[in-house]
Amino acid sequence: MKKTVALLLTLSLAVLPLTACGSASSSGSNGEVVVYNWGEYIDPDTISMFEEETGIKVIYDEFETNEIMFPKIEAGASKYDVVCPSDYMIKKMIENDLLAEINYDNVPNAKANIGQQYWDMSKEFDPGNKYSVPYCWGTVGILYNKTMVDGPVDSWSILWDEKYADNILMQDSVRDAFMVALKLNGYSMNSVNxxxxxAAKESLIAQKPLVQAYVIDQVRDKMIGNEAAIGVIYSGEAIFTQRENPDLEYVIPKEGTNVWIDSWVITKNAPNKENAEKFIDFMCRPDIALKNFEYITYSTPNDAARELIEDEDIRNSKIAFPTLSDYSNLETFTYLGEDADALYNELWKEVKSS
Structure with missing residues (x-):
């Protein structure tokens, strides 16, 4: 969920605003493809390589959250071809008839290189794997500083420990915050009860005086800078933070957590569907998937790309590539419907305003 606030990519890849007709640049010799992705969620070099190899011009735009992306796709004002939503949002887009079925004859690298366990996970939100191709995946867990936290960390309950008051970072996200509280209380993170x-709301309200800040990408920077002792973070961010600060450790709590997948999809009325499939196929090529993994540090579902990782510690990392069967109560977010969304949002407002 990508998991960071969108920023501009490096100057080698200009982010171009789209007009209502979806054109922001002249097409390449073989046309164009209009891509809508999370910020800093692709290696710019892979865009250039795709353009050079195919002659297809990439028009690239970014979004910050699934909730910002969805209404733009629903309205159809900007004619995007390829989008990278998260699991639960893919289900919502399918239910709202916003996606086109993918012709896998045109995307052979997907079936050849994406691991079966990721296709199986995707069936929870895309039955039959008709509409989406896994791009990145990971878990949500606790990042803590070994020099600032006493004893082992294995439970979400440490986020309610008063000894760490004003040293706790929580995700500023309704589903992620409620996931933590629901799991702590022994409930499904997809509960609509x-x-x-x-009960989860009351837990979050009780925790609030201990929280230093509700953040998104800032948890990474604060933990690297020793500005907090504990934070809720995505596994891909945890890999990056450990490179910068060796005192940091990442754990999946014993109560369970979210296993998420972000996937490529093609919009229902994509003007350039054939080029969209070529783009997805290119991104599933092992060498390209490896470049993207090394750039963004979020786990790749591309088994062939993982085999190309030269650093054995990274290739076998329990953070980047955990054996999911070693953990219990893992779930993938699902779309719960408009009524449930409204209830979650209302309860989150009560937490934030308390």
Whole structure:
């Protein structure tokens, strides 16, 4: 969920605003493809390589959250071809008839290189794997500083420990925050039970005086800079933080957590569907998937790319590539419907305003 606030990519890849007709640049010799992705969620070199090899011009735009992306696709004002939503949002887009089925004859690298376990996980939000191709995946867990935290960390409950008051970072995201509280209380993170959700709300309100800040990408920078002792973070960010600060450790709590997948999809009325499939196929090529993994540090579902990772510690990292069967109560977010969304949002407002 990509998991960071969108920023401009390096100057080698200009982010171009789209007009209502979806054109921001002249097409390449073989046309264009209009891509809508999270900020800093692709290696700019792979865009250049795709353009050079195919003659297809890439028009690239970014979004910050699934919730910002969805209404733009629904409205159809900008004619995007390829989008990279998260699991639960893909389900919502399917239910709203916003996606086109992918012709896998045109995307052979997907079936050849994406691991079966990721296709199986994707069936939770895309039955039959008709509409989406896994791009990145990971878990949500606790990042802590070994020099600032006493004893082992294995439970979400440490985020409620008063000894770490004003040293705790929480995700500024309704689903992620409620996931932590629901799991702590022994409930599904996809609960729509009002009693369970109210219990989670009360837990979050009780925790609030201990929280230094509700953040998104800032958790990474604050933890690297020793500005907090504990934070809720995405596994891909954890890999990056450990490179910068060796005192940091990442754990998946024993109560369970979210296993997420961000996937490539093609919009229902994509003007350039054939080029969109060529783009997705290119991104599933092992060498290209490896470049993207090394650039963004989020785990690749591309088994062939993983085999190309030269650093054995990274290739076998329990953070980047955990054996999911070693953990219990892992779930993938699902779209819960408009009524449930409204309830979550209302309860989150009560937490933030308390």
């Amino acid at each position: 009002p009693e369970e959700l109210n």
